Amino acid sequence: MTARTRRVPASVPADAGSEYEVVIGSNLLAEAAERLQPFMGTGPVFVVSDAIVHALYGEALVTGLGEAGNECVNLVMEPGEGSKRRAVVGDMQDMAIAAGADRDSRVIALGGGVPGDLAGYLAATLLRGIPWVQVPTSLLAMVDSSVGGKTGVDTAAGKNLIGAFWQPQVVLADVGTLDTLPDAELAAGLAEVIKYGVTLEEQLFSDLEDGLLESCLARVPEALALVVERCVSIKAAVVAEDAREANRRQVLNYGHTVAHGVEVAASYTLRHGEAVAIGMVAAARLSEERLGAAPDLAERIASLCARAGLPVDLPPGLSVDAVVDGTLHDKKSRDGQLRCVLVQEFGAVSPHEGNWSHPVTVQELARVLGHQTSTTGR
Ligand SMILES: NC(=O)c1ccc[n+]([C@@H]2O[C@H](COP(=O)([O-])OP(=O)(O)OC[C@H]3O[C@@H](n4cnc5c(N)ncnc54)[C@H](O)[C@@H]3O)[C@@H](O)[C@H]2O)c1
Ligand SMILES: [Zn+2]
Incomplete structure (x- = not known):
């Protein structure tokens, strides 16, 4: 096709x-x-x-x-x-x-x-x-x-x-x-696609759940072109809004606080998209705890990431403490204050005091990272 x-x-x-x-x-x-x-x-x-x-x-x-x-x-x-x-x-x-x-x-x-x-x-x-x-x-x-x-x-x-x-x-x-792109690289790209669905377009997330994900994994050109078009449109709109609404681009960092911690702790041996998948699930759990987001938010994200072949829990050998330390080394959290983008529901990032990220404690982060997902092991 x-x-x-x-x-x-x-x-x-x-x-x-x-x-x-x-x-x-x-x-x-x-x-x-x-x-x-x-x-x-x-x-x-x-x-x-x-x-x-x-x-x-x-x-x-x-x-x-x-x-x-x-x-x-x-x-x-x-x-x-x-x-x-x-x-x-x-x-x-x-x-x-x-x-x-x-x-x-x-x-x-x-x-x-x-x-x-x-x-x-x-x-x-x-x-x-x-x-x-x-x-x-x-x-x-x-x-x-x-x-x-x-x-x-x-x-x-x-x-x-x-x-x-x-x-x-x-x-x-x-x-x-x-x-010709290796499977693992395709999956890493799909993590960012899933991120756009979670944060900005519920319909994209549900379309992926309804089989668009598998069509992409099978490299159906029409499915891939559709997904690229939707993601490019979403990112272009966010970048355009950023000029009017300061820091709107922050929403694109969903899952990325933990992802950076995972990348640092694992000395960049994981692909960025793999770390983002782990980070998106952790941020969803925080959203459930903090904002009372729907209780299946983290589970649905974990399940879709697992279908893409992405990890959703910390890999063996990577401790919660090392990842939390890694997040504190991130250049965006130099003042020692961790911040995470959280979602109220699919497609709705939750604002906080004029920002698109919430302050999060080390203890909260450690707790959600320590929680194993039922989809692990697929
Ligand atoms: N500028 C931005 O806005 C922006 C946004 C996101 C990420 N990035 C940067 O992008 C980089 C990651 O990008 P990436 O994952 O594409 O990394 P990459 O360019 O290293 O590509 C990953 C691997 O896939 C191979 N590859 C690429 N296309 C291929 C194809 N069609 N067939 C076979 N093999 C192919 C490459 O040779 C490489 O081995 C990071 O450095 C990140 O910081 C930049
Ligand atoms: Zn990213």
């Missing part, structure tokens, strides 16, 4: 002239050179990718662009978060300048969130900023990194500490590329 092409406008109101389109379909890469022409310049095009994605899709893209008259330079990194470093960007900046980067150059991000964040940061810093486009190939990059314009790298002190807001000119999300 071929998914029809969908287009979602995305913009950051605070960033004048930042409006761009996220184009979603199932055979876009084959037409990428043509689709990208309006955004190309006369200078060299730097195609940033990791070795896995480059081997799968790089050649076809570069050949097509070459035929359209664009001189391409491949900048290929090792796959994985370990490449999101200043040294890697520095090497790419040097290579781009040596290859004749000028203001008519363009950067193309081809890959998951790692090449995406790195390519965006390269584009933001080369000659004080040149235009770039995104061709995301992981579900996470399609539903999360494609909107908001966050780019950057990690440092020894933490993730995403160095970076810039730099909006792409266009995003081409070809869900056909998800055919």
Whole structure:
């Protein structure tokens, strides 16, 4: 089944002239050179990718662009978060300048969130900023990194500490590329999809429960395209609201306080989406305790995450104390006050004193993390 092409406008109101389109379909890469022409310049095009994605899709893209008259330079990194470093960007900046980067150059991000964040940061810093486009190939990059314009790298002190807001000119999300995405990476992306359902669109959550999740796991193009379109629309609306309603973006951190604690405690051996699944269930239990949210909230989230193949409890060997310590190391809780986004019900994040997160005690967090879920072991 071929998914029809969908287009979602995305913009950051605070960033004048930042409006761009996220184009979603199932055979876009084959037409990428043509689709990208309006955004190309006369200078060299730097195609940033990791070795896995480059081997799968790089050649076809570069050949097509070459035929359209664009001189391409491949900048290929090792796959994985370990490449999101200043040294890697520095090497790419040097290579781009040596290859004749000028203001008519363009950067193309081809890959998951790692090449995406790195390519965006390269584009933001080369000659004080040149235009770039995104061709995301992981579900996470399609539903999360494609909107908001966050780019950057990690440092020894933490993730995403160095970076810039730099909006792409266009995003081409070809869900056909998800055919080759490993199962665990697809599941990690689905954790963020589930998060949008829990926090902002009850209907998305129930559609996932009613089988949309399994259609995504089976990589049905129409199902994947629908999910990407809905998530991109939701995130674009939240980012747009953020300009009017300060901190609205906080809602997107649902499940992420605990997730960061899990990632730190496990020394980043879990995927981000896996940690988010554990964090979403913990935040749902807190929502039940604190706000009297429906008693099946945590159970329904846990059950859907388990169906996606995501963990919902702390893995063996990871202690509650280590995770709580990890959350306290998070840069957003430096004052020692833990905060969590909580939901009143599906699709309804609970405000608290002008904020979208609630202060939470270490004891409360430890209690909900210590609670085992009945869906464990699936
Ligand atoms: N900028 C933002 O707004 C934003 C939002 C969310 C996450 N992120 C960042 O995104 C990163 C995580 O993204 P990710 O999970 O995509 O990581 P990733 O880019 O490392 O991709 C995960 C793995 O999947 C492989 N892969 C990607 N597409 C593939 C395909 N089509 N076929 C086969 N293999 C494929 C990659 O080679 C890699 O091994 C993190 O660094 C995170 O900070 C950024
Ligand atoms: Zn996340």
